[in-house]
Amino acid sequence: MTIFILNSPEKLPPTQKLWIDEPYQTECEATVLHTQDDLLVTDRTIFYAESGGQVPDKGFIDDVAIIDVQKQPGKPIYINRPDVEVPMVQIDTVVVHKLDSPSPFIVGQKVHMKIDWDYRYKLMRYHSATHFVLHALEEIYGHQEKLYIKGCYIYEQSARLDYANKLNPELIPKVSTLANNLIAQGDEILMESDPSTKDISYWRYGDIIIPCGGTHVSSAKEVGAVSLKRKSHGKNLDRIYISLC
Ligand SMILES: [Zn+2]
Incomplete structure (x- = not known):
């Protein structure tokens, strides 16, 4: 797992992760919050960020291919549940998309996300x-x-x-x-x-x-x-x- 180094990541709000409630959704609209080099952060995403052993999604944002998706560390949380052992989890994370070329996007821009659904x-x-x-x-x-x-x-x-x-x-x-x-x-x-x-x-x-x-x-x-x-x-x-x- 890679951690992408963002400038001022603390200024970014946690990303809304649409896959949690809608794992069958394949497309969505989002707004660009941050972009640098080949990295992109949006307010929401449909792209699964690598975690729990599951590899990240692939797909496109507008016509730019996404080659990796990772979470920035958030806040650790420990849940005590009598019936299930729950590992420590990072919450309120920011999802960073890695593009296959330098980002053409600007902050505030509306973009269209589409994952590779077969994958x-x-x-x-x-x-x-x-x-x-x-x-x-x-x-x-x-x-x-x-x-x-x-x-x-x-x-x-x-x-x-x-x-x-x-x-x-x-x-x-x-x-x-x-x-x-x-x-x-x-x-x-x-x-x-x-x-x-x-x-x-x-x-x-x-x-x-x-x-x-x-x-x-x-x-x-x-x-x-x-x-x-x-x-x-x-x-x-x-x-x-x-x-x-
Ligand atoms: Zn699992």
């Missing part, structure tokens, strides 16, 4: 699939030992979960079956904002709750089915590779 939709399917696998891994292994997740990576053609544990390979088919059974129920996937801030959301499927600020499909029917592979990379790293069938 985003694959990321939404993979992100939801990853949550089903994450839950299944906890169910199958987590009762025997505490699982230590080291990383989560969601791309448009695969996803990966990294653990510091040694995951018995004989149990992987059980994880796969459990994840696919849950997906096959075909129920609604809900995203609920924390009462304290819109910047923290919870992914909910029945009684499964996972804190997440990513973009997701609204039904398990859209996920399809997962296939899993485990690879061990030495003593402290096992990787679970997720593919959608």
